[in-house]
Amino acid sequence: MKTTAYLVEQPGGDFVAAEVELEEPRDDEVLVRIVATGLCHTDLTVPTMLPQEMMPTVVGHEGTGVVEKVGAAVTGIEVGDHVVLSFRSCRACGPCRAGDVGYCEQSLLLNYMGMRADGSTTMKRGEQTVFGNFFGQSSLARHALAYADNCVVVDKGLDLARLAPFACGFQTGAGTVLNVLDPRTDEPIVVFGAGAVGLAAVAVARGLGVETVVVVDPVAARRTVAEGYGATALDPTDEAAGPVEERVRALTGGGAAYAIDTTAIAAVVLQAQRSLRSRGLLVALGLGAPEYTIDAIDLLQSGKVVRSSIEGEADPLETIPQLIALREAGKFDVDHLVTTYPFEKIADAVADSKSGAVVKPVLVWGE
Numbered sequence: 001m002k003t004t005a006y007l008v009e010q011p012g013g014d015f016v017a018a019e020v021e022l023e024e025p026r027d028d029e030v031l032v033r034i035v036a037t038g039l040c041h042t043d044l045t046v047p048t049m050l051p052q053e054m055m056p057t058v059v060g061h062e063g064t065g066v067v068e069k070v071g072a073a074v075t076g077i078e079v080g081d082h083v084v085l086s087f088r089s090c091r092a093c094g095p096c097r098a099g100d101v102g103y104c105e106q107s108l109l110l111n112y113m114g115m116r117a118d119g120s121t122t123m124k125r126g127e128q129t130v131f132g133n134f135f136g137q138s139s140l141a142r143h144a145l146a147y148a149d150n151c152v153v154v155d156k157g158l159d160l161a162r163l164a165p166f167a168c169g170f171q172t173g174a175g176t177v178l179n180v181l182d183p184r185t186d187e188p189i190v191v192f193g194a195g196a197v198g199l200a201a202v203a204v205a206r207g208l209g210v211e212t213v214v215v216v217d218p219v220a221a222r223r224t225v226a227e228g229y230g231a232t233a234l235d236p237t238d239e240a241a242g243p244v245e246e247r248v249r250a251l252t253g254g255g256a257a258y259a260i261d262t263t264a265i266a267a268v269v270l271q272a273q274r275s276l277r278s279r280g281l282l283v284a285l286g287l288g289a290p291e292y293t294i295d296a297i298d299l300l301q302s303g304k305v306v307r308s309s310i311e312g313e314a315d316p317l318e319t320i321p322q323l324i325a326l327r328e329a330g331k332f333d334v335d336h337l338v339t340t341y342p343f344e345k346i347a348d349a350v351a352d353s354k355s356g357a358v359v360k361p362v363l364v365w366g367e
Helices: 041-049 105-114 159-166 169-181 196-207 222-230 245-251 264-273 295-301 316-328 343-354
Strands: 002-008 015-022 029-038 063-070 081-084 123-125 128-131 143-147 151-154 189-194 213-216 232-234 254-263 276-284 305-308 336-340 362-363
Touching: 002 029, 002 343, 015 343, 015 362, 029 081, 029 169, 041 343, 063 143, 081 128, 081 143, 081 159, 151 316, 159 169, 159 316, 159 362, 169 196, 169 254, 169 276, 169 316, 189 196, 189 264, 196 213, 196 222, 196 254, 213 245, 232 245, 245 264, 254 264, 264 276, 264 295, 276 295, 343 362
Parallel strands: 189 213, 189 254, 213 232, 254 276, 276 305, 336 362
Antiparallel strands: 002 015, 015 123, 029 063, 029 143, 029 362, 063 081, 081 151, 123 128
């Protein structure tokens, strides 16, 4: 079938609308008419890292939409269902069988290589191969092919534009609090970076009653959003106020029990480590710096833990419904973090995302 997709034609290039030919769904695939797609940092960084041989490509991994066709081997999904599209996993390897689907042994192939597991591609522009299948969807397009393992069926009465970030950004931040930290209400949390991932962590922590949440971000507007949740927001550029880690320790009674870094800035990760109390836990979520500096003396003398997490240890089939339920219960207040753009304004969405003018841009197709 012919559809419209937003292609990146060279590493670091702009998104360009083009008509492409999308294959019909195979037995294990689901054809989804995309309604909305969140624009994630990964969608901006991965195309800068791909070789020209994997161009043109279509990214997008926070898609929502309506199912139009279902392959013969797919169960639990029907034509007309509304779905949120998240990351893929094979559901058969050791980590998947243990419930750790974010650590699937086939994750690289299923999510990042621009093709199906058998090496075939799903799109063409004329005779030219277009690499897609990004996160099993490539949802910066009007239609996408997805799979039962990354399609989450949701209530048809819900706003799909507001649910798009649940597929990755909101799932990662909130999932980290729910699945990794599991904090008591009296255990302070500090979050470095008040973007979509960081603010989702703040939202769910406050929604669950965590009493002290500190947010560190240089953008005043984002600090204001954090304060709206009842968090204390710090400006790391305010040198007169003293070192960030000292301010965090003062606000948290000697150090935070948990820290989350979403910035991927090495110096900030070090601040996050030093902001912890003894035996505190730092979870580094950002993708950027190839190396981090760890204060080994502080680590060895305090019993602190520094670790990472993929997608907040979430299984989309379980975590996305959980977050939707929390949203409906008023314990995950994130709708106001979303700013919608028509797809043809994708360049504006990218610019506003990079500048920090908006927290979470979501692209929406018109009728």
